[in-house]
Amino acid sequence: MAKKDYYEILDISKDATDADIKKAYRKLAKKYHPDLNQGNKEEAEQKFKEVNEAYEVLSDPEKRSRYDRFGHSGVDEQTGGFDGFGDIFDDIFDIFGGGFSTSSRKKPGPRKGPDIRYDLNLEFKEAVFGVEKEIQIRKIENCSTCNGSGVKPGSSKSTCSQCNGTGEVRYAQNTPFGQFVRVSTCDACNGTGKIIKDKCTTCNGTGKIRKSNKVKVKVPAGVDNGSIISLKGEGHAGERGGPPGDLYIYIRVKPHEFFRREGNNIYCDIPISFTQAALGAEIEVPTLEETVKYHIPAGTQTGTQFKLKNKGVPNVRGYGKGDFYFKVEVKVPKKLNERQKELLKEFAKESGEYLKDEKKGLFDKFKDAFN
Numbered sequence: 071m072a073k074k075d076y077y078e079i080l081d082i083s084k085d086a087t088d089a090d091i092k093k094a095y096r097k098l099a100k101k102y103h104p105d106l107n108q109g110n111k112e113e114a115e116q117k118f119k120e121v122n123e124a125y126e127v128l129s130d131p132e133k134r135s136r137y138d139r140f141g142h143s144g145v146d147e148q149t150g151g152f153d154g155f156g157d158i159f160d161d162i163f164d165i166f167g168g169g170f171s172t173s174s175r176k177k178p179g180p181r182k183g184p185d186i187r188y189d190l191n192l193e194f195k196e197a198v199f200g201v202e203k204e205i206q207i208r209k210i211e212n213c214s215t216c217n218g219s220g221v222k223p224g225s226s227k228s229t230c231s232q233c234n235g236t237g238e239v240r241y242a243q244n245t246p247f248g249q250f251v252r253v254s255t256c257d258a259c260n261g262t263g264k265i266i267k268d269k270c271t272t273c274n275g276t277g278k279i280r281k282s283n284k285v286k287v288k289v290p291a292g293v294d295n296g297s298i299i300s301l302k303g304e305g306h307a308g309e310r311g312g313p314p315g316d317l318y319i320y321i322r323v324k325p326h327e328f329f330r331r332e333g334n335n336i337y338c339d340i341p342i343s344f345t346q347a348a349l350g351a352e353i354e355v356p357t358l359e360e361t362v363k364y365h366i367p368a369g370t371q372t373g374t375q376f377k378l379k380n381k382g383v384p385n386v387r388g389y390g391k392g393d394f395y396f397k398v399e400v401k402v403p404k405k406l407n408e409r410q411k412e413l414l415k416e417f418a419k420e421s422g423e424y425l426k427d428e429k430k431g432l433f434d435k436f437k438d439a440f441n
Contacts, residue, residue, distance in 0.1 A: 073142050076124035084138070088129070095125040096298060103296055180312035183210070185305045188319050192289065194326035198358055198383050200291035206284050207317065210306040213279050216270035218307070220277035225268035230259040237261040278307060287319060292334065292386035297321040329358070334383040334392025339399050342366070347400045357381045357394050372400035 077084055080094040102117040127133045127145050136144035186209055192201065212218030221227055229235040233256035241252045255261040269275030285304055293299075298318055305315025330337040340355060350368035354361050355378070362378060375397045382392025406414070 074120065076128055076137065079120050079124040080128065086128075091125065091128050095121065095129070099125075100296055100298065179310065181309040182312045183306040183308040183315040185315040186317045188317060189322055190287070190289075190299075190319050191322045191324065192293070193324055194329065194331075195358070196289065197293050197321065197323040198291065200293075201289050203287045203289060204284055205287055205319075206282055207304075208280055208282050209304075210278050211281050212307045213270060213273035213277055215272040216277060218277040220266050220270055220273060220275040222268040222270050227264035227266055230256060230263055230265045232256055232258040233263060235263040237263040285317065289321070290386055291384040293321050293323075294331070294383075294386075295321065295323050297386065328356075331383065334385060335395060336382045336392065337395045337397070340396045341401045342370075342398050344400055344402065346370075347372070347398070355394075355396055358383070366398060370398060370400075372398065374398050 077086070080086075080091065080098065082090055082094050086094075098121045099118065102114045102121060127137050133145050186207060188205060188207055190203065190205065192203075213220070216223060219227070230237075233239050237256055237259060238253050238261070239256050241254070256263070259265055266275050270277070273279050285301065287299060287301070289299065298320055301317040301319070303314050304317035307314050328338055336358060338356075340353065342351070342353060345351075346353065346366065347370045348368065350366060350370070352363055352365045355364050357378060358381065362381070364376065364378070366374075366376070375395055378394040378396070380391045381394035384391050403410075
């Protein structure tokens with residue numbers, strides 16, 4: 071089956087900016103996340119995979135360029151994409167001394183660092199009202215001793231003698247058809263064109279160290295399961311002078327023992343007595359912020375639902391609040407004293423109800439039931 075177009079999957083145009091791509095990804099990732107999707111789990115999981123695959127390619131400038139030029143085959147890991155075709159074309163054009171020189175080949179430039187994901191667990195009311203949390207993450211940073219250069223302070227990098235600073239080496243071979251030249255990355259300097267003789271003792275010449283950092287996170291009121299908070303620049307350090315990645319915090323909310331949440335609305339069950347239901351009464355309803363007095367009418371039936379407007383969860387973007395719904399459940403007493411029994415029997419007689427003799431045996435009760 072042919073793969074879908076990545077731009078079509080994210081519902082964006084081919085001239086979309088990086089911000090457009092990221093915005094579309096966040097929207098669709100939340101929509102199809104298997105943990106949040108209440109519909110077809112299998113279909114949601116497949117959509118979620120397609121969205122992630124499309125974002126992985128289009129968010130990477132190098133991969134996106136290859137995809138725009140060659141389609142899916144340009145980024146297919148099984149075929150290796152088109153990373154190696156540049157060398158093949160150079161080999162062909164270098165036959166008989168023609169074609170491009172190695173100095174015309176594009177060298178690797180700055181690259182943004184990888185992003186970090188952190189799963190943050192919140193109590194129910196922390197998600198409703200917002201909270202500030204301090205989390206601890208481990209990330210790769212530029213070494214502060216050598217400022218990311220990998221060189222021991224007081225020393226400097228030297229030009230690679232194997233590639234003369236080009237980062238590439240040429241291998242020539244004479245054939246009956248002429249000279250065949252192959253260009254490859256210099257293995258002495260890993261394509262950088264520089265050699266570190268005196269390595270930084272802190273990072274051992276890598277220019278990077280892994281550190282544990284504390285980050286303060288302001289969680290806005292109204293977040294829910296699957297909400298994502300992004301902190302720009304709090305990810306891993308970039309490569310070759312590139313900017314650091316971002317930190318994405320995925321929210322997980324613990325369920326409440328009493329309240330249930332659906333969107334920005336809150337639901338709960340309130341027990342009331344038979345007398346309160348029959349005669350009507352003023353009851354106390356514990357909402358998220360305060361206890362509210364509410365008068366239920368006489369003759370209220372068990373399962374009746376009432377609404378308290380604007381007593382629900384604040385909208386995460388600050389636009390109003392949801393509502394609070396409570397359903398009453400009439401509780402029947404399990405133990406009655408003699409006086410209470412007599413009063414209920416009198417009530418039954420006044421209501422025209424016929425009560426069978428409680429002292430009848432099991433056979434008599436079955437007989438009465440069939441009659």
